Amino acid sequence: MTALPYNYKDPILTLENISMSFHGEPVLRDINAQILDVTRPNMRQGQVVGFYGRSGIGKSVLCRIMAGLIAPSAGTVEVGLAQQPVTPGMVGFVQQRYPLFDHRTLHDNLLVAALRKHAPADARQHVEAYLERFGLAPHRRKYPALLSGGQRQRAAIAQQLLCSDHLILLDEPFSGLDVAMIDEVKRIIVEVTTMDELNTVIIVSHDIVTTTALADRLWLLGYEHDAAGALVPGATISPQHQYNLAEMGLAWHENVEAEPEFAQFVEHIKNEIRGS
Amino acid sequence: MKSLFAPNAQPARLVFTTMVIGQAALLLLLWLFYPMQLFPSLGEVVRALGDLITTQGLIQELWASMSTALQALAVATVLALLISYLTALPFFRPIAYAASKMRYLTLTGLTFFMALMVSSGHQVKLSVLIFGATVYLVTGMTSVILTTTQEEMDHARTLGMGEWRSFYEVVVLGKLDEMLEVVRQNFAIIWTMITLVETLYQSEGGIGLLLYKQNRYLHLDGVLAIQLVILATGAAQDYVFVLLRKVFFPYSSLGTSA
Numbered sequence: 390m391t392a393l394p395y396n397y398k399d400p401i402l403t404l405e406n407i408s409m410s411f412h413g414e415p416v417l418r419d420i421n422a423q424i425l426d427v428t429r430p431n432m433r434q435g436q437v438v439g440f441y442g443r444s445g446i447g448k449s450v451l452c453r454i455m456a457g458l459i460a461p462s463a464g465t466v467e468v469g470l471a472q473q474p475v476t477p478g479m480v481g482f483v484q485q486r487y488p489l490f491d492h493r494t495l496h497d498n499l500l501v502a503a504l505r506k507h508a509p510a511d512a513r514q515h516v517e518a519y520l521e522r523f524g525l526a527p528h529r530r531k532y533p534a535l536l537s538g539g540q541r542q543r544a545a546i547a548q549q550l551l552c553s554d555h556l557i558l559l560d561e562p563f564s565g566l567d568v569a570m571i572d573e574v575k576r577i578i579v580e581v582t583t584m585d586e587l588n589t590v591i592i593v594s595h596d597i598v599t600t601t602a603l604a605d606r607l608w609l610l611g612y613e614h615d616a617a618g619a620l621v622p623g624a625t626i627s628p629q630h631q632y633n634l635a636e637m638g639l640a641w642h643e644n645v646e647a648e649p650e651f652a653q654f655v656e657h658i659k660n661e662i663r664g665s
Numbered sequence: 666m667k668s669l670f671a672p673n674a675q676p677a678r679l680v681f682t683t684m685v686i687g688q689a690a691l692l693l694l695l696w697l698f699y700p701m702q703l704f705p706s707l708g709e710v711v712r713a714l715g716d717l718i719t720t721q722g723l724i725q726e727l728w729a730s731m732s733t734a735l736q737a738l739a740v741a742t743v744l745a746l747l748i749s750y751l752t753a754l755p756f757f758r759p760i761a762y763a764a765s766k767m768r769y770l771t772l773t774g775l776t777f778f779m780a781l782m783v784s785s786g787h788q789v790k791l792s793v794l795i796f797g798a799t800v801y802l803v804t805g806m807t808s809v810i811l812t813t814t815q816e817e818m819d820h821a822r823t824l825g826m827g828e829w830r831s832f833y834e835v836v837v838l839g840k841l842d843e844m845l846e847v848v849r850q851n852f853a854i855i856w857t858m859i860t861l862v863e864t865l866y867q868s869e870g871g872i873g874l875l876l877y878k879q880n881r882y883l884h885l886d887g888v889l890a891i892q893l894v895i896l897a898t899g900a901a902q903d904y905v906f907v908l909l910r911k912v913f914f915p916y917s918s919l920g921t922s923a
């Protein structure tokens with residue numbers, strides 16, 4: 390395990406004291422996390438960060454808050470180098486079931502997104518580039534109902550990238566995919582981060598191994614106990630559940646999953662999840 | 666053959682068509698050779714049909730009723746779409762709610778009321794039909810709009826579309842095919858209403874009046890002939906709607922089991 394050299398620069402997304410309740414029931418409590426622009430010498434590379442949590446803990450709620458789709462009960466989300474309060478459209482967000490516009494062809498799905506940000510001629514060029522890059526060109530005329538799950542997911546990611554600035558949030562990108570498809574998504578995620586220094590992929594998932602293999606920062610959502618040992622309602626990120634994989638020498642390795650330290654770390658995380 | 670009796674089976678097209686033709690032929694043969702009391706025989710119905718066409722102007726009356734029906738349907742569709750889309754604004758929700766509840770108003774009372782409001786017979790007929798069709802269409806269309814999910818709206822919003830643009834993309838464009846289906850399903854109601862309205866408001870003629878007369882003189886064969894003509898017209902209309910859907914909304918039936 391070798392820790393590769395890196396530096397942190399400006400914040401890209403900041404979660405400050407985020408809490409969320411529905412009808413008085415706390416789901417999330419006091420969540421703090423900051424995603425920083427990572428730079429590596431002589432490399433142009435964005436960042437991948439991960440949020441783990443068990444099913445039902447509030448990951449999708451956190452996604453919707455980060456995407457600006459719902460306002461948290463308390464706290465703020467700030468995005469971009471200017472650290473502005475988030476509004477819908479600032480953060481690309483691929484939901485769990487990769488929705489697309491079913492009434493538009495794949496090509497038109499991408500074009501309608503590209504036109505949000507580019508002039509028509511430019512937009513068409515961008516769409517072509519993404520169709521090629523994501524292996525979707527042969528399916529351009531198909532309607533979403535005829536795409537396979539993997540194609541749909543890639544199309545949804547491309548659609549979000551075409552109209553968002555650098556930040557893209559993936560809710561459960563690996564669930565329900567077979568091994569080959571997971572490798573394909575991993576390839577796409579790496580591809581996205583190498584496209585621009587500022588590109589940032591936020592993976593929100595319950596798949597520990599795959600997320601850890603891709604990320605350079607990790608946050609673990611869990612419940613805390615109070616002094617009397619009772620469970621405090623509302624999931625949060627405890628200070629000991631923030632991991633810097635770059636520092637630990639687990640980030641950006643070609644085949645990190647084969648390294649013994651990686652297996653140890655995954656085991657550690659699993660124990661933490663069981664304990665919380 | 667076996668596939669005709671297996672649940673959810675998809676028999677070959679030829680097999681299925683043969684089966685349908687066979688069933689229809691069997692029904693006709695039964696009718697031909699086992700005449701029931703009261704119920705007119707096939708020959709009588711065919712004769713009555715010929716008579717209605719040559720002496721009573723069945724085709725012209727059918728055309729008159731149909732063009733009125735289409736006219737009413739067109740206006741009602743536009744009205745109902747407007748009312749349904751406006752439910753996006755809380756201010757207009759009570760209107761859609763009230764409109765859909767007006768399905769329970771009876772036609773007879775309504776006709777009387779309309780007759781007081783507008784002058785010509787044609788206008789009465791048309792406005793009653795428009796009103797009747799609109800309230801049914803609003804009911805169907807608002808329930809289509811209510812199938813919109815959080816996920817669909819969020820998807821549009823994450824692409825930086827504003828609330829109106831998201832609504833237009835997801836609800837208006839995204840559900841146009843389902844709206845056409847609502848119109849198709851409710852067209853039958855217009856036919857029920859038109860025959861009724863024409864008997865209530867006889868100055869305008871139409872196939873409803875023709876049916877009414879046959880009823881009154883107990884010409885059962887004529888009644889049956891007219892009913893069959895209306896049935897055939899309805900089936901043809903359904904078919905046209907299915908074609909329209911295929912042409913304008915090719916994505917519509919993708920991913921369903923059929």
Ligand SMILES: Nc1ncnc2c1ncn2[C@@H]1O[C@H](COP(=O)(O)OP(=O)(O)O)[C@@H](O)[C@H]1O
Nearest residue numbers: 411412416442443444445446447448449450451
């Ligand atoms: N709009 C809502 N209203 C009420 N409760 C909600 C809402 N959205 C999510 N929840 C609740 O929040 C909890 C977390 O859900 P979710 O974020 O979907 O979990 P997951 O971690 O599996 O993505 C669930 O108990 C769910 O019932």
Ligand SMILES: [Mg+2]
Nearest residue numbers: 448449485561
């Ligand atoms: Mg979820």
